[in-house]
Amino acid sequence: MVQTQATTGRLYDVIADLGTYPSWLDVVAGADPESSDATDAPVWLVTLRARVGPFARSKRLRVERTDTDGETFARFERRELDGRDHADWVMHATVEDVKGVTSELRLDLSYSGGLWSGPLDAVLGNEIDTAVARLPAYIDGLSTPEWRESQD
Secondary structure (H helix, E strand, O other): OEEEOOOHHHHHHHHOOHHHHHHOOOOEEEEEEEOOOOOOOOEEEEEEEEEEOOEEEEEEEEEEEEEEOOOOEEEEEEOOOOOOOOOOEEEEEEEEEEOOOEEEEEEEEEEOOOOOHHHHHHHHHHHHHHHHHHHHHHHHHHOOHHHHHHHO
16 A cells, blocks of 8 residues: 555546556556557556566556546556457556545556466565655656646
8 A cells, every 4th residue: 555645636647547657666667558449448558577586577468447436446457459368467546535634545456377476476565665655756746847847
């Protein structure tokens, strides 16, 4: 879990857009928007990169936001279009107000394959620890004049 002083609305805006994840979650090396299919759901081409000791693995996935309430919850799923069977990747991101003072983010990731299981578990544990510090700083940076100017 990650806590921040940001409002739940601000935190939701960040977690609902996979394009922000490379800025605060190192295991996500890239997340490039792709045009949506007939469902009009947002889609990203996500590059995951994990390093354990001298070994590194990377994986490129097509990920679709499959469910959201628009305020506190987003679900992302791997949805490849190549007609082949692939391991499932499913992530739930939930934002919750904590006593009107802070917001809390909970990320749950499930993966049905075997190739990444051991390394991914270790890397994700370390990543969440790092994100505890990086996500609040990233969100704080969104309100700076420099960030607003770069969005124009």
